[in-house]
Amino acid sequence: MNHSPWRSLEAIPGFSALPAVWRRHLGDDFEFFRAAFLQKKATTVRSFPCPRNCGCAHCIIGEAAPASQSPITAICRCEPCLCAPLTLTLAEITPLRLNWAKLGRAIGKAFGLDAGDNDFPIPNTRQIGSWSSEAVAVILTIQTERHLLRRVIPELALLLQRPFILFAPTSS
């Protein structure tokens, strides 16, 4: 598996997934990336990805409240059932979500951008700074599919009606 963080972000719609999934995608970079750009969500999930990577999800049973002492178990729902039940910790079923602001600031710092972020009414697209004395808007967009990226570009052009710089991971 290619452990590029950009590829990982393109592969996880919503940029929120369980630690085990991020770890598989990011490999050795997981701990660094988690500390730098991921944040814990306040909620837990009700299903856990199958360790066999077959695309199915195991159903989590048991109370997942922080104070609960009972074990958290995930059971296979396949017919026929192929996996043994998994015993999980609260941390393992707490999703980690991308912190866009931190990622934007890091990119801005790397490219020497002027600070300033801004949300757009365009999914997964955000201004992360500006460039030069003309304050050209620098935009980051992360799309999971090519046709979504193609849609974002004209939307940005119509919305901004001025030159802009666009950063977008493109898988390969």
Next chain:
Amino acid sequence: MKINSTKLPAAGGLAQNRLTLEPLRADGLDALDSEGLEGISQITLVEIEVAWENEFQEVIVRKAADIFGCAAAEGGLYDPIPKSGCLVQAVFLIQFAESAERQMVQLRPPGTLKIGPYPNAGLVERWLLTRGFALAH
């Protein structure tokens, strides 16, 4: 959707192989090319299930009489096989040269293959091996 007779898991000539759907993503329509596959005149993808391991364990199932044809008819507006996500299952309709009716084949990696009437199983297996759907362990 009904499949008359099933083989589960992949048996016969593919018992030692790992099944994958990645040729659909890598080769697109070429993965369904029946040229050089004697006994098969046409292979059509009619269903694909894709799963993402995001927080919500998102799954989409795309069905059409011809998934690649449908995407092409819309001018290539979207990728018929998403570029990300796990290809969980696909259903194909295969037109065999000796059969009047198309036959349904369901492939679910890494080891499940459901085929209709048994006599054509060898042809299906040859297609899967030739186009990279069945890999050596």
